[in-house]
Amino acid sequence: MRFWHFKSALFLLLLLWNLGIFSEFLISRISGLNSLLPFLSIGYSNVCHQSAWKTIGSGAFHTLVCSRCSGIYAGALVLSLLAVFMRGRFFLTNTRLLALMMLPLLADVIFYNSGLYNYSKTAAFLTGFLSGSGVFLYILGAFFTMFNKSENKG
Amino acid sequence: MKKYLPAIVCGFGAGVLNTVPIVKSFSCCMIIPLAAVVSLVLEQRSRGVREEIKTKNAMSLGLLTGIFAALFGTALEVLVILITRNSDLAAGLPAIEQMANQMAAPEVVKQMLDIMYKMVDDIAKYGFSFLYTFSILISSMIINSIFGTLGGLLGMAILNSRLKNDEGNF
Numbered sequence A: 001m002r003f004w005h006f007k008s009a010l011f012l013l014l015l016l017w018n019l020g021i022f023s024e025f026l027i028s029r030i031s032g033l034n035s036l037l038p039f040l041s042i043g044y045s046n047v048c049h050q051s052a053w054k055t056i057g058s059g060a061f062h063t064l065v066c067s068r069c070s071g072i073y074a075g076a077l078v079l080s081l082l083a084v085f086m087r088g089r090f091f092l093t094n095t096r097l098l099a100l101m102m103l104p105l106l107a108d109v110i111f112y113n114s115g116l117y118n119y120s121k122t123a124a125f126l127t128g129f130l131s132g133s134g135v136f137l138y139i140l141g142a143f144f145t146m147f148n149k150s151e152n153k154g
Numbered sequence B: 001m002k003k004y005l006p007a008i009v010c011g012f013g014a015g016v017l018n019t020v021p022i023v024k025s026f027s028c029c030m031i032i033p034l035a036a037v038v039s040l041v042l043e044q045r046s047r048g049v050r051e052e053i054k055t056k057n058a059m060s061l062g063l064l065t066g067i068f069a070a071l072f073g074t075a076l077e078v079l080v081i082l083i084t085r086n087s088d089l090a091a092g093l094p095a096i097e098q099m100a101n102q103m104a105a106p107e108v109v110k111q112m113l114d115i116m117y118k119m120v121d122d123i124a125k126y127g128f129s130f131l132y133t134f135s136i137l138i139s140s141m142i143i144n145s146i147f148g149t150l151g152g153l154l155g156m157a158i159l160n161s162r163l164k165n166d167e168g169n170f
Helices: A002-021 A037-044 A067-085 A095-113 A121-153 B002-019 B021-047 B055-084 B088-102 B107-126 B130-169
Strands: A055-058 A061-066
Touching: A002 A037, A002 A061, A002 A067, A002 A121, A037 A061, A037 B088, A037 B130, A055 A067, A061 A067, A067 A095, A067 A121, A095 A121, A095 B130, A121 B055, A121 B130, B002 B021, B002 B055, B021 B055, B021 B130, B055 B130, B088 B107, B107 B130
Parallel strands: none
Antiparallel strands: A055 A061
């Protein structure tokens, strides 16, 4: 049960984090939130360059991080939700598989920066989604090992 | 002091890279976790051992790396603001004020906006705002600590997995 509780807590934290990314879209529904926007933006600036033309959105509202980062955190969120409902070993321990899942993101960054193609928010989001999913499952595997060891000791 | 050196060195590097716009656009959120991984590698090399990394050590070294990255990053950010007399806050405030006016925001929101404009004015006049510095320090401490700890866990999993593979080969 302990590991399940931990997985649920992780999902809730990721949900809050992802909701923060979409704060600008939530402003119209929750009054007073726009006063927090600059501070939320400062917070997310620690993890993203926040270039306006790379963020998801149109008109007045945009995500507080770029498409790639949005994809990474969305991938982690979706997999964390799946992990809550999945029994058994739903995590990753194979480093090569992790590297493989991060390869499209790396390729997209290199190819876009070398001028092979123009920046695509869709490509950035999808490659980020795959990487975020992989990293989440890998870290979940590390947490599972930690829980297993502490339960064996206790 | 020697056991904190890898965290200090990698934290400094991550803090510097976080301030450089081009590097940040390349690596996004991966700077701090990567710094934590490198910190673990340096720690093992400095002790001249190659053994299984314990979760507690990985998380504490990752956390320290994140904290040092936050401290160094904030110091550099303050230095850059002192020189340029400009900040990211100044760019975003007019849009927020426009949104607040369109939505007939409550008085407290307008007071918050006044505080933010005061921060921007202080930066333009003196090159420094205590409240803005405090905001970026607190936010980077919290976020870098979390990402550093996660990076430590990630590094632990990767390095322990490599150690098992190497032992298996022998």
